[in-house]
Amino acid sequence: MAEPTKKLEKKPIPKGIYEVVNEYTGEGWVYSDIVKEHFFHPRNLLLEEPKDGDFDAVGEVGSPACGDTMRMWAKVNQDEDRIQELKWKTFGCGSAIASTSMFSVMLTENGGMKVDDALKIKPQHVMDRLSGLPNRKIHCSVLADKAFRKTMNNYFHASGQHDRVIVENSRVIDPKLNITDKDIEEAVLEGAQTLEEVQKKLKVAVGSPEIVTEVDQLIRFYKEKYYG
Amino acid sequence: MKRIYLDHAATTPVDPRVKEVMLPFLECVFGNPSALYRDGRVVKEAVKSARESIAKILHCTSEEIIFTGSGTESDALAMLGVMKKNQIRKKDGSLKKGHLVTTTFEHHAVLYNAERLEKEGYEVTYVRVNKEGLANPKDVRDAIRPDTVLVSVMYANNEIGTIQPIHEIGQIIKDIRKKRRESGDPNPIWFHTDACQASAYLNLDVQKLGVDLMTINGSKIYGPKGIGLLFVRRGVKLEALYEGGGQENKLRSGTEHIAGIVGLGEALKLVQEHKEQENRRLTELRDYFIKGLFERVPKIVLNGHPVKRLPNNVNISILDIEGEAMLLYLDKYGIEASTGSACDSATLDPSHVILALGKPYEFAHASMRFTMGHSTTREDLDIALKTLPGIVEILRKISPVHLDLDATQMSTAAAFAGEGFPHWEAKRGSKLKLRSKQ
Numbered sequence: 262m263a264e265p266t267k268k269l270e271k272k273p274i275p276k277g278i279y280e281v282v283n284e285y286t287g288e289g290w291v292y293s294d295i296v297k298e299h300f301f302h303p304r305n306l307l308l309e310e311p312k313d314g315d316f317d318a319v320g321e322v323g324s325p326a327c328g329d330t331m332r333m334w335a336k337v338n339q340d341e342d343r344i345q346e347l348k349w350k351t352f353g354c355g356s357a358i359a360s361t362s363m364f365s366v367m368l369t370e371n372g373g374m375k376v377d378d379a380l381k382i383k384p385q386h387v388m389d390r391l392s393g394l395p396n397r398k399i400h401c402s403v404l405a406d407k408a409f410r411k412t413m414n415n416y417f418h419a420s421g422q423h424d425r426v427i428v429e430n431s432r433v434i435d436p437k438l439n440i441t442d443k444d445i446e447e448a449v450l451e452g453a454q455t456l457e458e459v460q461k462k463l464k465v466a467v468g469s470p471e472i473v474t475e476v477d478q479l480i481r482f483y484k485e486k487y488y489g
Numbered sequence: 490m491k492r493i494y495l496d497h498a499a500t501t502p503v504d505p506r507v508k509e510v511m512l513p514f515l516e517c518v519f520g521n522p523s524a525l526y527r528d529g530r531v532v533k534e535a536v537k538s539a540r541e542s543i544a545k546i547l548h549c550t551s552e553e554i555i556f557t558g559s560g561t562e563s564d565a566l567a568m569l570g571v572m573k574k575n576q577i578r579k580k581d582g583s584l585k586k587g588h589l590v591t592t593t594f595e596h597h598a599v600l601y602n603a604e605r606l607e608k609e610g611y612e613v614t615y616v617r618v619n620k621e622g623l624a625n626p627k628d629v630r631d632a633i634r635p636d637t638v639l640v641s642v643m644y645a646n647n648e649i650g651t652i653q654p655i656h657e658i659g660q661i662i663k664d665i666r667k668k669r670r671e672s673g674d675p676n677p678i679w680f681h682t683d684a685c686q687a688s689a690y691l692n693l694d695v696q697k698l699g700v701d702l703m704t705i706n707g708s709k710i711y712g713p714k715g716i717g718l719l720f721v722r723r724g725v726k727l728e729a730l731y732e733g734g735g736q737e738n739k740l741r742s743g744t745e746h747i748a749g750i751v752g753l754g755e756a757l758k759l760v761q762e763h764k765e766q767e768n769r770r771l772t773e774l775r776d777y778f779i780k781g782l783f784e785r786v787p788k789i790v791l792n793g794h795p796v797k798r799l800p801n802n803v804n805i806s807i808l809d810i811e812g813e814a815m816l817l818y819l820d821k822y823g824i825e826a827s828t829g830s831a832c833d834s835a836t837l838d839p840s841h842v843i844l845a846l847g848k849p850y851e852f853a854h855a856s857m858r859f860t861m862g863h864s865t866t867r868e869d870l871d872i873a874l875k876t877l878p879g880i881v882e883i884l885r886k887i888s889p890v891h892l893d894l895d896a897t898q899m900s901t902a903a904a905f906a907g908e909g910f911p912h913w914e915a916k917r918g919s920k921l922k923l924r925s926k927q
Contacts, residue, residue, distance in 0.1 A: 300814075303887065306886065306887060321889065322904050323901060323904035323911070325905060325910065325911050326837050326912070327831040327837045327911065328831050328851075328854060329811065329854075330889060330890065330904045331889075331904075332889035351811075351887060351888065351889065352809065352810075352811055352851070352854070352888045352890040353811055353832070354814050354830065354832035355814050356832075358887060397835070400837075401832065430908070443906050444906075447903045447906035447907070450903035450905075450906055451903045
């Protein structure tokens, strides 16, 4: 015979409520206290618009995966080749904020890192200091070192250290200045429409007339690609 | 700290009155309705009575209600079921796959099944919606071809709450069907609507709406999760998604989820009985919240139509901030809402609904949805209104993006040089073209 209806006891919510759960694998995650601390109190944020001369370099990158963007500013101690200041802003999620905050701390703590050492910091190192991030959020944390490399390239160009420019996933167009097709693409995306306008930004081909035709072709290619 | 739940469009809590009617079927009444003996008959009667109660609300017959496992399953059954069963008969007598019409901003349960049908060789036309998130019935009519078998347009959008002109579209389809009959064309055309978001707030009379298939589920109407239904008008031919014992008119095999069915029936009855009064209350709260947000937070846009929207839905883009970060901050203060940001989705896609409004992706990244419900009070909204501006200020300080309210293209194209624009940009239109800044 069927049991009579029993009064239900109030049960506590089961343990293991995760803040991030991978829908596909079921992997659960709770952000570490360090992540939370850096998310709610990010370090080295640039709060005011910078004035001319405040920084030696700037760089902005975006994530093709999720559309987050990151802008970074750096001041370099030229004599010692050390990072003196590293500031940033992001249009990004919690993981991007926390990991960039930690990245900026790592590069500027203890008197600042040597530029070459700073360029060796990978997302994994940041992750270790943050006690990890969920797999799904790792792409958000790669923005910091990507933005930093771009900022340093900007610094190398600006300070005439063209040989130190890091060329990745792109083709060198101006070997003297280490200017790549990516640099020209970026100049066009920033609104430069002619060789003159691109040269104003990049000084590309200024001392190398033999590459002018190629630069011009690239400008036209990117103009057609993006503005039609 | 009080938790303020403003995510009723995601799911609702179970109404205690619904739970009460469900409990016996989870505790002691356990029979299989297919069984002849008393325990089976008791359960069969409960299912019958729930079906009748729902049929009354939908203004249809009991036989036209098919219980399923969810809104998603109902959508899949409607779309895959109709398209596969109803091949187009050409004049020479040969058969070919039919054509489907839907919109660009349907729920993924409809959209991804449409994409699946495309992969299987069916042709699909996606009707665009206007910038206020409304489909134009004329556009739907223009998209219909002689080989169109099914039109699927949602009743109310799940993200921005806009209420679609279902009655008008229903009329268009009726006219087309009539013309086909008169000209001796044997090919059917049916109209499906996903009413999951609408069912707590809007009229569900399928005769008035002119729909042939309609999806409803339990989890949005203070009923249980894991239960849905599909209204299937008599005469509409469907192929079951899978085979089995032949329950639910051979369309959905599997022993019935009795507690769920009974709960769904009760939940639908309750929300529909009280909808006028509750809609008035919610509309007032909605407009109070929207007004409050616009007074306190600069640079925001309301997504969707100001009036032709569900009474409980507020969806805004708070420009220059990223929604997942916003959610984490709100959560810290006990406020639960949702965002259309790519970072908050498993697939890393920003809201296709906000993109469908023709806005740059930054608007989707910055979109926040607050959906109210039974438990929501003016005090809750006051707390949210007090908390929000501070968070927005922090996140705007963090952000390098400064978008104009009338922006039509992404603001930081140069940041993507070398690696390409975000993956969804390629999907939008044939090719992304920027306008030069000069």
